Amino acid sequence: EAGVAQSPRYKIIEKRQSVAFWCNPISGHATLYWYQQILGQGPKLLIQFQNNGVVDDSQLPKDRFSAERLKGVDSTLKIQPAKLEDSAVYLCASSLDRREGTDTQYFGPGTRLTVL
Amino acid sequence: AQSVTQLDSQVPVFEEAPVELRCNYSSSVSVYLFWYVQYPNQGLQLLLKYLSGSTLVESINGFEAEFNKSQTSFHLRKPSVHISDTAEYFCAVSPLTGANNLFFGTGTRLTVIP
Structure with missing residues (x-):
């Protein structure tokens, strides 16, 4: 079974530029998550999708971050414009069904973003 | 609200020695x-998870963790570590009800010294 795929693995941009990350979850997983992991901290949830609908985006800085999962499968996270403090690893995870609190989340390898 | 505290950011340990990685949590609901x-x-x-039942849970590679409700802790232990255990370990909680959100601690970097 293929795992969660993410691209690119690394990205370096200058502040005020735009960037987009892509995630393809495990086949059949209804729930998709985007986390931000700043160096020295644990991952923090940015947004959660159930199929193509947003369940929780309370921690997403909506003035510059946006995310979509149009067909309920793969997802894109965008930052526009980027700030220095956005330097982090962006993790995508998926699970079968968010309504089960016992449901295991499977993580992708992450995209390491450096903003100069 | 939920929060997770991992007091040790780095733990160096010699190969074949025991190790304990500490995790304490705070939550207004069951997790x-x-x-x-x-x-x-x-x-x-x-690595492993506690959902209900026995408070001691084990992983396939020799780690175990014990849920202690009174101390709100979930410490991770291994009696004898290997070089291959060198990694970052994160403790996390998820509320029993509502969305399946994970709240992570800041992580503990375990370095096994040969």
Whole structure:
């Protein structure tokens, strides 16, 4: 079974530029998550999708971050414009069904973003 | 609200020695408890989880963790570590009700010294 795929693995941009990350979850997983992991901290949830609908985006800085999962499968996270403090690893995870609190989340390898 | 505290940011230990990675949590509701591991250049992987029942849970590679409700702790232990256990370990909680959200601690970097 293929795992969660993410691209690119690394990205370096200058502040005020735009960037987009892509995630393809495990086949059949209804729930998709985007986390931000700043160096020295644990991952923090940015947004959660159930199929193509947003369940929780309370921690997403909506003035510059946006995310979509149009067909309920793969997802894109965008930052526009980027700030220095956005330097982090962006993790995508998926699970079968968010309504089960016992449901295991499977993580992708992450995209390491450096903003100069 | 939920929060997770991992007091030790780095734990060096000699090969074949025992290790304990500490995790304490705070929550206004009941939670599930998890340990995730992140090997160098890899994504997070679930190591073990406590959902209900026996308070002692084990992983397939010799780690175990015990849920202590009175102390709100979920410490991770292994009686004898291997070089291959070198990794970052994250403790996390998820509320029993509502969305399946994980709240992570800041992580503990375990370095096994040959």
